[in-house]
Amino acid sequence: MTLEMAAECHPQRIAVTSTDTRLTCAELLAAARAAALGIREAGVKYVGMLDINSPAVPIALFASAYAGVPYVPLNYRLTRGEIEALLARIAPALLITDEPVVAPLTLPPGITVMLRSEFQRRALSAAPTEISAPGEPRDAAIQLFTSGTTGKPKAAVLRHENLMSYVLGTVEFASAAEDDAILISVPPYHIAGISAVLSSIYAGRRMVQLPNFDAATWLQLCRDQKVTNAFVVPTMLSRIVDHLQLHPGDARMPSLRAIAYGGGKMPLAVIEQAMRLLPGVDFTNAYGLTETSSTICLLGPDDHRSGFGSADPLVRRRLSSVGKPVPTIELEVRGEAGEVLGPGQSGEVFVRGGQVAGEYLEQGSLLDTDGWFPTRDRGHVDEYGYVYLEGRADDVIVRGGENISPGEVEDVLLEHPAVSDAAVVAVPDRQWGESVGAVIVLRENAQATDAELQDWVRQRLRSSRVPTAIRYVDQLPFNEMGKVLRRVLKQQFADLKS
Amino acid sequence: MRLLKAGTRAKCAVCDTEVMVVRAAPVEVQVTCGGVELIAMDGAKAPGAHVDAAAGQSALVGKRYVNAADVVELLCTKGGKGQLAVGGEPLSVKQAKPLPSSD
Numbered sequence: 001m002t003l004e005m006a007a008e009c010h011p012q013r014i015a016v017t018s019t020d021t022r023l024t025c026a027e028l029l030a031a032a033r034a035a036a037l038g039i040r041e042a043g044v045k046y047v048g049m050l051d052i053n054s055p056a057v058p059i060a061l062f063a064s065a066y067a068g069v070p071y072v073p074l075n076y077r078l079t080r081g082e083i084e085a086l087l088a089r090i091a092p093a094l095l096i097t098d099e100p101v102v103a104p105l106t107l108p109p110g111i112t113v114m115l116r117s118e119f120q121r122r123a124l125s126a127a128p129t130e131i132s133a134p135g136e137p138r139d140a141a142i143q144l145f146t147s148g149t150t151g152k153p154k155a156a157v158l159r160h161e162n163l164m165s166y167v168l169g170t171v172e173f174a175s176a177a178e179d180d181a182i183l184i185s186v187p188p189y190h191i192a193g194i195s196a197v198l199s200s201i202y203a204g205r206r207m208v209q210l211p212n213f214d215a216a217t218w219l220q221l222c223r224d225q226k227v228t229n230a231f232v233v234p235t236m237l238s239r240i241v242d243h244l245q246l247h248p249g250d251a252r253m254p255s256l257r258a259i260a261y262g263g264g265k266m267p268l269a270v271i272e273q274a275m276r277l278l279p280g281v282d283f284t285n286a287y288g289l290t291e292t293s294s295t296i297c298l299l300g301p302d303d304h305r306s307g308f309g310s311a312d313p314l315v316r317r318r319l320s321s322v323g324k325p326v327p328t329i330e331l332e333v334r335g336e337a338g339e340v341l342g343p344g345q346s347g348e349v350f351v352r353g354g355q356v357a358g359e360y361l362e363q364g365s366l367l368d369t370d371g372w373f374p375t376r377d378r379g380h381v382d383e384y385g386y387v388y389l390e391g392r393a394d395d396v397i398v399r400g401g402e403n404i405s406p407g408e409v410e411d412v413l414l415e416h417p418a419v420s421d422a423a424v425v426a427v428p429d430r431q432w433g434e435s436v437g438a439v440i441v442l443r444e445n446a447q448a449t450d451a452e453l454q455d456w457v458r459q460r461l462r463s464s465r466v467p468t469a470i471r472y473v474d475q476l477p478f479n480e481m482g483k484v485l486r487r488v489l490k491q492q493f494a495d496l497k498s
Numbered sequence: 499m500r501l502l503k504a505g506t507r508a509k510c511a512v513c514d515t516e517v518m519v520v521r522a523a524p525v526e527v528q529v530t531c532g533g534v535e536l537i538a539m540d541g542a543k544a545p546g547a548h549v550d551a552a553a554g555q556s557a558l559v560g561k562r563y564v565n566a567a568d569v570v571e572l573l574c575t576k577g578g579k580g581q582l583a584v585g586g587e588p589l590s591v592k593q594a595k596p597l598p599s600s601d
Contacts, residue, residue: 001507001518005575009559135539137505161505168520168573172594173560182599196601203599231601260600286600295600327595354504 001133002167002202003029003062009174009204016207017181017225021055025201027124031059034126035119036066039094042112046093046143049073049188050083050101052211056116057188058197059123060096065141065160068134072143073189076101077480082153086145087111089155137161143361144191144290155361156290165354166195166293167202169328176205181255183221183230185210190481192231192263192286195294205229215243219250226255231286233263235482238270244277251277262286262295264482265389265407267414268320275308287322287389289375291366293355297331297387299323321386329353331387332372333380343383346405348393349375378405395486397426397434399464406486409436409467412460416453418446423476423484427469427493437493438467441476469493501526502570508536511544515557515578520571527570531557532580548580557582563589 003025006015011026023031039047047064049057049071057073064071072090074083076097084105087095091110095102096119107113141160145153182205186193200207208225210218213236221227232240237259244251259274259281266285275283282301288294299321307319325331332340333347341347350372358373359365367373378396379389390405397404406424413422420443427437442448450470457466471492477485502522509516510531517529517536529536532548557563559577564570570584571592582589 001575005559008576132539135505135507164505168562170597170600172596175594175596192601199599199601205599229599258599260598262600282598284598284600288600298598298600300598326597 001135002164002198003032005173006201006204013178013204014206015201016055016058016209018053018055018209018211021120023055023124025204028055028058028062028201030128031120031123031126032062033066033129033131035059035063035123036131037126037129038122039063039067039069042094044069044092044094044112046070046072046090048087048090048093048095048097048111050076050087050095050097051116051188052076052098053184053188053193053209054116054120054211055209056096056120056123057193057209058201058207059120061142061194061197063123066131066133068136068139070140070143070157072145073187073194074145075187075189077187080104080106084108086153090143135160137164142194144189144194146290154363156357157359157361158290158293158357159359162293162355162357163195163198165328166295167198169353169355170295170326171199171202173202174204176200176203179226179255180204180228181206181208181225183208183210183218183225183227185213185218185236186231186233186263187480190233190263191288191290191294192233195288196231213239215239216250219243219253222253222256227253228255229258229260230256231260231262233482234261234266234270235264235478237261237266237274238482241270241273241277245273248277253278256281258282258284258301260284260286262288266320271304271319272308275304285322287387289377291356291358291373292329292351292353292375293357295326296329296351296353296355297322297325299386303386318386321382321388323387324385325351325387328355331381341380344380346378346380346390349377349379349387349389351375395425397424397436399429399435400432402464404436404465408461409438409457409465412457412465413438413440413453415460416448416456418442418448419453420444420446421476423486423489424467425486425489425493427490429468435468436465437469437471437489439471439473439476439489439492441473469496471496500528502529507539507575509539509541509576510534510578510580511537511541512546512548513578513580514576515574515580515582516576517557517563517572517582518575520562520573521569522571523569527585529570529572530580530583530586531578533583534580550581555581558591562592562594564592565589 007029088108285299287297391407421441426434429435533550
């Protein structure tokens with residue numbers, strides 16, 4: 001429906017540009033309808049997308065809605081076995097993919113493969129059709145497998161009403177200027193990759209796709225395509241900053257007005273450096289989850305600027321906040337007994353609102369009777385209403401009944417001059433049940449001893465926060481979205497013990 | 499007269515206007531466009547004109563329309579020539595609070 005509105009309002013506006021293709025809103029609509037016919041004829045239960053970003057992504061997303069079948073973008077960076085296991089969970093399905101990705105796979109029964117080039121060719125060359133979408137708001141629109149940093153991927157279900165609520169709550173129709181363009185570098189299987197398509201179409205903003213991120217190409221596209229907006233995950237911004245420090249001339253991007261970031265914790269040093277290198281750009285921190293149809297909290301450009309320049313530590317601290325809930329979302333922090341906590345008190349973040357799906361295929365809805373969803377993120381709200389996150393509830397270290405957030409210990413370790421990166425996880429402890437284990441990446445040519453780091457933490461935090469086990473590594477294990485793989489680190493500590 | 503439900507779509511019987519219900523109170527109300535009651539999306543168009551053609555502005559695509567009590571909200575998904583009203587009360591355009599783009 002959002003696409004029909006866009007095609008009606010500005011049919012000739014460019015909806016998407018990729019390396020060799022550009023589609024207007026009207027062309028995208030026609031392609032989505034044509035592809036939907038094919039999906040209906042195939043009689044499948046899902047449409048899978050196992051591929052990098054290309055015009056086939058928005059076509060398939062809208063075509064699935066027209067066909068009344070959930071769209072399932074899959075992570076092509078997973079291992080063969082992991083991909084095959086996910087495919088088995090969506091059969092019978094039409095799988096849009098590319099030769100190099102699909103060739104090594106042993107496909108489970110019920111998976112019909114269509115190569116991206118063929119899918120695109122058929123959708124774009126078909127005779128016009130006037131089919132309409134079933135338009136059932138309760139129907140599942142998207143099924144997204146969560147990244148599974150803590151366990152087996154779960155199938156999160158997002159219904160049309162959730163996505164619509166998100167779009168209506170955060171974007172004004174046709175609000176983008178004619179020359180607006182957004183650079184999409186997040187992969188299609190990330191919730192931000194999906195919301196970017198929906199928001200851009202609704203706002204009337206041209207999408208420029210970057211299939212495989214690297215900082216130099218990102219900057220090049222920003223200049224060449226006169227990009228005005230972009231969304232990046234912290235790892236990407238960090239690489240852009242590194243590149244700009246080596247090639248300061250590349251910071252000249254006169255059209256770039258705004259960068260939004262999210263998808264993981266942004267190190268303070270990176271965002272401050274980015275603001276220094278790109279003073280003309282508005283930065284927005286967007287906090288959201290797959291289960292909440294993307295963004296639920298925003299820290300806007302004004303808060304970034306006032307925080308950046310401030311001598312007041314309280315205001316400066318806001319740069320590490322995820323901001324305030326968007327107007328259509330209610331947010332509460334609750335304690336262990338479910339009680340609502342006041343300002344400054346840490347607990348689990350709960351949210352409520354139309355865009356909150358909070359539902360998994362296997363487990364059903366996780367919303368309580370009043371519609372509140374437990375995010376499993378720990379955090380607190382300060383007295384001004386700014387939300388601060390402290391890590392995943394599942395990552396909390398319980399030492400003798402005391403809850404320790406890895407984030408607070410990591411922040412202190414990162415302030416040590418010899419430490420370039422740090423991750424803190426629970427390690428088994430005979431006396432306390434669990435205690436703090438730290439994995440440290442030292443700066444080049446820098447040195448630190450266990451005792452030195454332990455002292456550093458003891459002087460700044462309580463003694464219970466002092467790491468009892470410290471390991472030194474060259475690099476932390478990250479998934480491709482920049483999230484630390486804590487379960488890998490935990491396992492490594494466990495292996496050392498045994 | 500019918501029960502409005504969020505997500506339900508409807509269209510004007512005579513002009514191009516189409517709407518989707520964004521919010522509604524759980525009571526039966528009459529939604530009209532130019533004085534003519536809206537019909538289901540698959541309903542047949544009726545030849546004729548708006549009863550109330552002179553009144554007010556047209557429905558504009560992408561705009562959200564609310565009543566004074568702010569209980570009913572409609573999204574205009576296709577623009578048309580009539581003014582939207584609920585229970586005889588003309589709806590007004592909801593003013594948007596712009597948010598920074600987050601994706």
